[in-house]
Amino acid sequence: MASDEALMLDLRRGSRDAFEELFARYRDAIYGFFRRRIPADGRAEDLTQETFLAVLAAAHRYEPRATVRSYLFGIAFHLLSSERRKQEREAPAIAEPAATPVLDESLWLREALSKLDATEREMLMLREYEQLSYGEIAALLKIPVNTVRSRLFRARMALKALLQEA
């Protein structure tokens, strides 16, 4: 099976099959990334589509300096930041992370996560749901790796305490 990086290089050369393969590999991960963070129904789908549109549009500039995974989540994170700014202008009171209409057993967890510091919550979610390494999280959030480790630990301990209170 071709690696993600090999697929990206094929995509850069215009391979449609490479795009479809990458899409199949990352569609749910990118969708989950947005779905857990954006409250509005349907926006996660739109933003997932925009993420892959951006990949297609910028494929000719792709350089294999980082993993495709972190490259894709980098684009997604950028789009998420834009979306959040837009939402803040239009409806500043919306709480995060997103509330999913199904699977209510996660309600306590979502409430506890919403009480965490925004950056620490983002670190924890990137680690647990997107499975990004400390280095990838550091690059995405533009903070040192050691800071990621210490703040991630603090976030986990805080979340543990919040869940015990609940």
Next chain:
Amino acid sequence: MHTIQPDELMAYLDGELPAERATFAASHLGTCAECQRLAADLRDLSDRMAAWQVEVSVLRAPEVEQKIATGRPWYMWKPLWVMTPVLLLVAFLQFAPRYERARVVRLGLPTAPQAKGRMPKTMNSVGELIAHSANLSLIAGNFDQARDAMQDILKRHHAYIAYLTINAEASSTRTLDATIRTPDSQLDATIRELKSLGRVLQEGRSGEEVTLQSIDLDARLANARNTEQRLTELLKRRTDKLSDVLDVENQISTTRGQIEQMEAERKSLDTRIQYAKLDLRITEVYRSPTDSRLRNAAMEGWRSLGDSLIAVAAFVLFDGPLILLWCAILFFPARYAWRRFRR
């Protein structure tokens, strides 16, 4: 006793420790009950977080490809967003020269092209005789090299030094003052080359019309020669008394003196017309002590800051109202576009 920090243990469980440290953490975890409890808590937390599942996306690759194939609307065209600031900059640059021109007109200063007009040559198209002169003041980094180069330039243009002095006092910068005579036709080229010797501090040109002076001198000279000739003939023919003969000889002598004086003037005037005069000053760059240089730099910096602020204020006063008008016109459409399409 804990030989591993809690966050390091977490990093070990996340697979983020280097191999050597990971081996150590694993061995410590096997024996430390407290760390085992922490590890269990962390694993439990991960399990609880994993309980938050989201539905699967129904998006399909062809839909994305279809969207990019149809292209984006014009307002999503990225070069447009890039070009907008560039166009604004071009508009700004259009304002700036207009402002400069207007300022010059108000102050009654000559604009650059007018000031650069060439001086007429030895005799211009209407038959005027012009004696050209110029002055040039330079500051040179390498004084000796500049002096040698000056000699070469003068030689190339058949110019000569009429006067030269070099001031080289101790603990001071050296200064060369020279009066150069260069063929009138070579004046422009000579100045152009001399300017390459250093930074120009001052440059000036002037031309004195000497047509009337020349005509007058020629007329007076012709009269004097005629007078001399008549007196000489008179002296040959007359056989009057000795005192009259002596008077005529005195008259001839006086006339001869006037002729010689006028011929010298004629020669000098011809030289002035044929050879333009160039006053040149070359000053060595002053190498001041470090503290003085820093102080001077600081003063220059403040002066530059002041000049810049005045320039900005002048620009704002001059073009501000027009810019404000355009900002007011474009603000709402731009804000609408930004909010609507920003990604």
